[in-house]
Amino acid sequence: MTAKQVVPGLYQLSNQGINAFLIDDASSGLTLIDSGFPKHAEALEKGIHSIGRELSDLTAILITHAHPDHLGSAERLSGGTTPISLHPAGWEIAKAGIIHQTMTAAPGLLNGILFRLLIGGKPAEFPSFAPDVELNDGDTIDIAGGIEVIHTPGHTFGHVSLMWKRDRGLLITGDAASNLMGLGYSLGYDDIQTGKASLAKLARLDFEAAVFGHGKPILSGASQRFAYKFG
16 A cells, blocks of 8 residues: 555555545654554555655554444554544444444435445454543644544544644544545434534534545535535
8 A cells, every 4th residue: 555645744545445544744753543444454554654654653543433444453553552542432342342333324325325335234343442542522632733623423423523733724524524426425324413413513614625534635625615515
């Protein structure tokens, strides 16, 4: 896997349609946002090597939500030394090492078809871990000039998005939304009405760019597109 630069200092690592991100900052070190499935650990490490860094350079792992395609490799990549941050609503899942699928498909025929094909209903296991740091709404993480935590429940009840306070702002959405065939809903939600309220919350913010757990980045005018779609 080769890391692809999205904007200076931010790299996207893509594997089987799942995106993780690296922030490489001279003052705060290397931060990984989300960690793919358990089987993605080796590929993610190769992505880190592709920007001239080592796994030992990781200073923080931030997880947007407790789903297997986002926290699956966190324990291995942490090595028991790099702190892992997660909203408290996901801590018991992380400690248990198993996720029971509780979502229903997002509105739309295509979402329903893809949900049945790609997600299904079976529990998923992953290497368990005890998170180190809570990600709570309104927190500002002292990384790369500041990253604000925005609680965006709906996809899961502990889902967070992250606003990187660089230039005119870059929103790391996790799975609050997707940009697979245009900006839209994620494939599934634990509570779609709560998810819609979270998207309306994001649509009121001002940010130039956005990246997604699934889909392509939006590099300019992102908040206007969110406001048009979800406002």
